[in-house]
Amino acid sequence: METTSEDRSADRPPPADNRGRVAVVTGAGSGIGRATTERLAREGATVVAVDLTEASLAWTAGRDRVIPLPGSVTDEATNEAMVATAVEAGGRLDAVVLNAGVAAQGDIQRGSMDDFDRMLAVNVRAVAVGCKAAVPAMGEGGSIVVTGSVSGLLGDSGLFAYNASKGAVVNMARSIALDLAHLGIRVNAVCPGPIRTGMTTSLDSHPIGEVMAARVPLGRFGQPDEVAAAICFLTSPASSFVSGVALPVDGGVTAGTGQWPTYGARRAGFA
């Protein structure tokens, strides 16, 4: 039987990491963005790390291959600057992780529309602006990863605006994946469940945090680096045929209907 190019590609060793790639990560000052920046740099990528302030990026001091860039992703100028900085540093742009995000609690009766607008601006509009800025600098083999959430796949009580923003960004990632596929640029969303970051510190000492952990089938909050590992798979050529997915990194949360407590929840005394 004749060997096709697809067959031959299986003979090549897979480039399993991000060595030599040039990347941008937003929301790199903390949590998932910082863990992703650190992991990409460990894997040998050059990373432009974007967050609101110089202080939030102080941790990058003295780190090889990490270039801090303070600014808000809601400003078009920040998006242009992050792309220009990456191209200046590495001659091209291979991977963009649009991860900066904000959350606020509030149900439909009491939640403020100012919070709604802020979440839509950072979690959705800025992602579109980031893609628009990045695409002209990217080519075949490029990868865009958006940080969605399990809150973009299903609803949560008291999070209507966050749910709206994450639902929008997850579906927008699918649409952009279809738009850019002909250029060889892949676009995917990771959808974390509850992760221990700056966004969830208020739950650390609160009984709700304990209940939430017990509802996760794996019985705990995730760590930022466990999400970073999935993001770095999606930025790397190891995921070369993966595009348009919304990948839950959630300890099993979205595997269930939530109707029945898991064995872990029963053991923890919640059923």
Ligand SMILES: NC(=O)c1ccc[n+]([C@@H]2O[C@H](COP(=O)([O-])OP(=O)(O)OC[C@H]3O[C@@H](n4cnc5c(N)ncnc54)[C@H](O)[C@@H]3O)[C@@H](O)[C@H]2O)c1
């Ligand atoms: N922690 C969780 O449980 C969880 C779950 C699902 C999804 N997420 C998503 O993960 C992403 C990262 O959040 P995290 O959990 O690491 O939280 P985090 O608060 O630790 O980090 C978010 C970072 O984004 C930065 N940021 C916020 N607005 C910005 C802006 N306008 N411009 C530039 N940077 C900005 C913040 O300064 C902060 O450093 C977010 O999109 C969040 O919605 C988090």
